[in-house]
Amino acid sequence: MIEIYDVSFYYPNKNIALKNINLRINSKEFVGILGENGAGKTTLAKCMNGLLRPQSGKILIDGEDISKYSVAQLSKKIGFVFQNSDHQIFAQSVEEEVKFGLKNFNFTKEEIHKRTEEILKNLNLFQYRNTIPFDLSGGEKKRVALASVLCLNPDILILDEPTIGQDSQQKKYLINLIDDLRDQGKTIIIITHDIEFASEYIPRIIVMGNGRIIADGPSNIITNNEFILERTNLILPQLSVLTKILKSSDKFKDFNGDQTDILNYYNELRRYI
Ligand SMILES: Nc1ncnc2c1ncn2[C@@H]1O[C@H](COP(=O)(O)OP(=O)(O)O)[C@@H](O)[C@H]1O
Ligand SMILES: [Mg+2]
Numbered sequence: 001m002i003e004i005y006d007v008s009f010y011y012p013n014k015n016i017a018l019k020n021i022n023l024r025i026n027s028k029e030f031v032g033i034l035g036e037n038g039a040g041k042t043t044l045a046k047c048m049n050g051l052l053r054p055q056s057g058k059i060l061i062d063g064e065d066i067s068k069y070s071v072a073q074l075s076k077k078i079g080f081v082f083q084n085s086d087h088q089i090f091a092q093s094v095e096e097e098v099k100f101g102l103k104n105f106n107f108t109k110e111e112i113h114k115r116t117e118e119i120l121k122n123l124n125l126f127q128y129r130n131t132i133p134f135d136l137s138g139g140e141k142k143r144v145a146l147a148s149v150l151c152l153n154p155d156i157l158i159l160d161e162p163t164i165g166q167d168s169q170q171k172k173y174l175i176n177l178i179d180d181l182r183d184q185g186k187t188i189i190i191i192t193h194d195i196e197f198a199s200e201y202i203p204r205i206i207v208m209g210n211g212r213i214i215a216d217g218p219s220n221i222i223t224n225n226e227f228i229l230e231r232t233n234l235i236l237p238q239l240s241v242l243t244k245i246l247k248s249s250d251k252f253k254d255f256n257g258d259q260t261d262i263l264n265y266y267n268e269l270r271r272y273i
Helices: 041-048 071-075 094-103 109-122 138-150 168-183 195-201 226-232 238-248 259-270
Strands: 002-010 016-025 030-034 056-061 078-081 156-160 187-192 204-209 212-218
Touching: 002 041, 016 041, 016 212, 030 041, 030 195, 041 056, 041 078, 041 156, 041 187, 071 078, 078 138, 094 109, 094 138, 109 138, 138 156, 168 187, 168 195, 187 195, 204 226, 212 226
Parallel strands: 030 187, 030 204, 078 156, 156 187
Antiparallel strands: 002 016, 002 056, 204 212
């Protein structure tokens, strides 16, 4: 469980990025953090894993104040996959990239070998084990970054904008992977702009704007709330737009806003367009 109490953070240039954040994420939860550019999403994530240390407030993971732990110690508990893989990857081969974190923790040679092989196979990267990561595609690099985090088997995983630059096939792959990780009992936090993705797959959504949390609740409620989305400049998912059109049209008086029924209405609506 992550508990955040009154956390504020400002950058050295006095940019205030987080203002009095209070938040609780239970273990095994799957949560999305949404919000426009500059809202403070990445800063919040970096405070959770110790890369940034807030000037006020405190953060507890499983009841323990994280300020007494180093980033390396925290990385075993909470994994963070950067938005830009180039900021994360530095080794000369995919295999070395994954092994790096493991070597830091005094695992035995056999254990390192076993975990590396397993994770590379799992993430469909085994054939690239000797490749220089920078030669890979954007999506593959993201998987390498993910592998280097997952091999430490952290309880909590934060993915910063994982769907950017991924085609629909890769998104499906990501969703399967998240399902597997959830089955293993992990807590998953996804930072995203991708409101379609969030509304479809993530049960709880936290919306940030201007360094604050401006909404927190079940995704179907949040992503249908125009007031919230307008305040954050996020674009309504297509399904919500369609719901709105149906509700405002005389021709579809019977429509009660139930989105499970929406395909029938969609087909009918097409006749008028
Ligand atoms: N390294 C930095 N130095 C100074 N200001 C920063 C830095 N990184 C982010 N900021 C500022 O902090 C605020 C929050 O940024 P960020 O956490 O990156 O938002 P998001 O991830 O939601 O786009 C923004 O105003 C941004 O300009
Ligand atoms: Mg960001």
